[in-house]
Amino acid sequence: MCVAAAPAVVAAVVASSDDSNAPRPRLCHVKKWPTFQGYGFNLHAEKGKAGHFIGEVDANSPAECAGLKKGDKIVEVNGYSVREASHADTVGKVKQHADNVKMLVVDAEAEEYYKSRDIIVTGSMANVHHIECPDASPTEGRV
Numbered sequence: 001m002c003v004a005a006a007p008a009v010v011a012a013v014v015a016s017s018d019d020s021n022a023p024r025p026r027l028c029h030v031k032k033w034p035t036f037q038g039y040g041f042n043l044h045a046e047k048g049k050a051g052h053f054i055g056e057v058d059a060n061s062p063a064e065c066a067g068l069k070k071g072d073k074i075v076e077v078n079g080y081s082v083r084e085a086s087h088a089d090t091v092g093k094v095k096q097h098a099d100n101v102k103m104l105v106v107d108a109e110a111e112e113y114y115k116s117r118d119i120i121v122t123g124s125m126a127n128v129h130h131i132e133c134p135d136a137s138p139t140e141g142r143v
Contacts, residue, residue, distance in 0.1 A: 028131050029133065040062050043091060057070050069105075075122075076122070077093035
């Protein structure tokens, strides 16, 4: 678990979904840290299952502090839908900026909830939970 107090909640975008009990998609803003190599997660594809997923998430990494969790389905990368994108295109979007990436993700519960209601998850939905990791490791500079 990230040693930061908790990922900073930045805002909730105002838009659709009327159900206040709906699971919240997460827009995770992951920033590279000077003392950590990479973002601390890997992309994962499952045979027979459409989409792109978060694989392992390193403990105390930028990815963990930004709220990414193993098994999350990636819906958008840097504002672009990756629903129909190839693995290579999705990796390219993650690498689009040298030092940060924004990923809209849903866990299995949210994926099932929206899929069963024919709702397409987007970053403009009212209940999107915005999480931004700090610019540096929360343990940096501690003695």
